[in-house]
Amino acid sequence: MKNDTIAAISTAVANSGIGIVRISGERAIAVADKVYRSKSQKKKLVDQPSHTVHYGYIQDDNEVIDEVLVTLMRAPKSYTTEDVVEISCHGGIYSMRRVLDAVIRNGARPAEPGEFTKRAFLNGRIDLSQAEAVIDVINAKNQYALKSSLSQLKGSVYKKITELRKKILSQLAFIEAALDDPEHISLDGYAKSLEQEIKRLADQIRELINSSDNGRILKEGIQTVILGKPNAGKSSILNTLLKEERAIVTDVAGTTRDVLEETISFDGMLLNLVDTAGIRNTEDIVEKIGIGKAKEKAKQADLVIYVADSSTEVDENDREIINVLKEKKGIVLLNKSDLPQVTSEEDLKEYLGGFFPVLTVSAKEKIGFDQLKRQIYEMFYSGEINFNDEIYITNARQKAALTEAENSLERVLLSIENNMPEDFYSIDLMDAYTSLGEIIGEAVGEDLINEIFGKFCMGK
Numbered sequence: 040m041k042n043d044t045i046a047a048i049s050t051a052v053a054n055s056g057i058g059i060v061r062i063s064g065e066r067a068i069a070v071a072d073k074v075y076r077s078k079s080q081k082k083k084l085v086d087q088p089s090h091t092v093h094y095g096y097i098q099d100d101n102e103v104i105d106e107v108l109v110t111l112m113r114a115p116k117s118y119t120t121e122d123v124v125e126i127s128c129h130g131g132i133y134s135m136r137r138v139l140d141a142v143i144r145n146g147a148r149p150a151e152p153g154e155f156t157k158r159a160f161l162n163g164r165i166d167l168s169q170a171e172a173v174i175d176v177i178n179a180k181n182q183y184a185l186k187s188s189l190s191q192l193k194g195s196v197y198k199k200i201t202e203l204r205k206k207i208l209s210q211l212a213f214i215e216a217a218l219d220d221p222e223h224i225s226l227d228g229y230a231k232s233l234e235q236e237i238k239r240l241a242d243q244i245r246e247l248i249n250s251s252d253n254g255r256i257l258k259e260g261i262q263t264v265i266l267g268k269p270n271a272g273k274s275s276i277l278n279t280l281l282k283e284e285r286a287i288v289t290d291v292a293g294t295t296r297d298v299l300e301e302t303i304s305f306d307g308m309l310l311n312l313v314d315t316a317g318i319r320n321t322e323d324i325v326e327k328i329g330i331g332k333a334k335e336k337a338k339q340a341d342l343v344i345y346v347a348d349s350s351t352e353v354d355e356n357d358r359e360i361i362n363v364l365k366e367k368k369g370i371v372l373l374n375k376s377d378l379p380q381v382t383s384e385e386d387l388k389e390y391l392g393g394f395f396p397v398l399t400v401s402a403k404e405k406i407g408f409d410q411l412k413r414q415i416y417e418m419f420y421s422g423e424i425n426f427n428d429e430i431y432i433t434n435a436r437q438k439a440a441l442t443e444a445e446n447s448l449e450r451v452l453l454s455i456e457n458n459m460p461e462d463f464y465s466i467d468l469m470d471a472y473t474s475l476g477e478i479i480g481e482a483v484g485e486d487l488i489n490e491i492f493g494k495f496c497m498g499k
Contacts, residue, residue: 044070045154046147048135049498055130060138061498062124062147063155068111071124073145074098074138075109084124089113097126099141105134119155120162153495157488160480167480167491168196171434174495175258184258184309187431195430196437199247200478203444206240207472214465226461233464234455240471241448244441247430251438253419254431256341260302260309261419264337266363267346268356269316272374275402276346277301277314305412308419313340334363342415343369349399350378353390361391369395370414376401436491440477447471 044064050057062071072084077095087093091111097104110125117123128138143149151157153174160170172191179185210233217224267273281301299314313336316329337343343364347357371391373384376399388397396414400407432438447470454463480488 044147045150046070046139046142047150047155047498048139049125049155050130050135052132052135053130054132058128058130058135059498060126060128060135060142061150061155062126062142063117063119063121063150063158064147065122066146067122067124068113070142070146071109071111071126074141075107075126076103084109084111087111089116097128097138097141099137099144104137104141105129107138115162118164119158120164121158150498151492153492153499156495156499157492160488160492166194166197167488168200168434168437168478169194170480171437171491172196173499175433179258184433187254187257187433190430191433196432197479199243199430200475203240203243204472204475206236207468207475210236211465211468211472214461214468218462229461230455230458234452237448237451237455241445241452244445244448247432248438248441248445250430251432254433256419257431258433260311261415262313262339262341263310263344264313264315264333264340264342265344265346266315266333266337266360267374268348268351268354268360271346271348272402273346274299274314276344276372276374276400277312279402279405279408280310280312308412308416310415337363337367340367342418343367345369345371345395347371347373347382347387348375349373349380349382350375352381353387364395368418370411370418371395371397372407372411373397373399374402376406377404437478440474444471444474447474 042065044062044066046060046062048058049061050059068084074097075084075093075095076098077093082093082095084093089112093109093111095107095109097107105128108127110127112118112123112125114120114122126138126142128134156165156170156173159165160167165173169192172188175188176185176192179188213224213229214226217226217229265273265276277299280303301312301314303310303312315333315336345360345364347353371387373382373387384397384399391397398407398410398414400411432441447467450467451464451471454467
């Protein structure tokens with residue numbers, strides 16, 4: 040129940056220097072007072088001012104469990120807007136659990152996953168987009184994902200969505216007022232001005248939708264597939280990027296027969312690397328399956344790295360790979376620069392028609408990889424990413440709601456084009472307003488709220 044006092048371990052349940060047991064609710068301070076003992080045995084937390092820290096012990100049935108610091112935060116100036124007590128104890132798993140058990144035995148109940156953040160949302164401290172940003176901050180795998188999540192946590196998405204909703208609401212209010220009082224409010228020429236406003240709003244929503252691909256890359260990383268002929272050095276490239284011998288490398292063509300997936304981070308970028316079977320004409324059934332998987336992975340990739348062998352001539356297998364590259368972001372690595380060249384960088388550029396950057400590298404000598412990193416950065420993070428100004432939609436639920444809002448506005452434009460009555464505009468404008476409201480947590484059902492917060496860790 041909403042008024043219950045809840046408690047959970049809010050740090051990792053693992054041995055560490057410190058662990059925190061968090062309590063939130065109307066009786067949080069009273070519950071803490073039942074287990075807390077100050078050094079003087081006289082101090083009561085209920086008598087202390089908000090946002091203070093107190094040294095003492097946690098006791099259970101007169102047994103001292105741990106030496107602690109207790110932080111007191113009174114409502115409404117806390118994460119949940121309720122009274123919150125945080126007990127900072129030693130970070131042993133057993134001691135943390137003993138402290139939590141004592142708190143629960145004295146009047147709190149175990150918190151559900153994400154319940155502290157859920158209360159912050161239900162109590163109006165944060166909107167739903169900020170709540171979702173909390174888990175994104177926790178799960179961030181690189182600095183760009185972290186910056187994007189922190190930007191949302193500060194309310195960047197909320198501010199933009201609220202701005203769009205206000206503009207829609209203004210149009211709704213005008214239409215309703217004019218329909219209720221036609222003698223004093225005229226709708227003559229209104230359709231034309233509404234059309235211009237709807238187009239501007241639809242453009243802004245479309246811009247947010249289009250940001251979702253970049254947002255996904257910021258959050259999840261660049262899905263990168265390495266393609267090439269057998270023995271071109273794909274697995275060596277993977278090992279060089281990983282700085283470990285992860286893939287088997289031999290002189291035998293066709294050693295890699297299945298996909299191999301690894302993740303690396305450099306310069307704040309996250310690359311989800313996929314090494315694939317060499318593409319060539321073959322009668323080997325197992326190798327054919329691997330080649331099919333390679334092509335399928337390439338279709339799903341954000342980036343395809345085509346590894347060409349500078350010590351051999353371009354052939355039909357290379358041409359097939361180039362066909363796979365079409366309509367994808369690609370980088371061509373002319374590998375084996377340490378060997379006598381048969382195919383030069385200029386030859387390959389001419390063959391490719393200038394559509395893809397060509398970089399000369401040597402996996403064996405580890406030459407040219409700084410240039411590769413710069414090229415990837417320029418492709419995906421061109422210009423300085425400013426999270427104060429730019430909003431990136433990183434959430435599939437938010438993208439779906441934006442798409443629904445855009446579709447509703449398109450229906451308004453269609454109604455204007457067909458000279459439909461103004462009350463038709465109101466129906467679709469209200470649908471757009473509602474869809475945008477789902478992003479920030481207005482007009483969302485309890486089931487969806489429970490699903491979102493059910494993905495959180497227990498103590499958050």
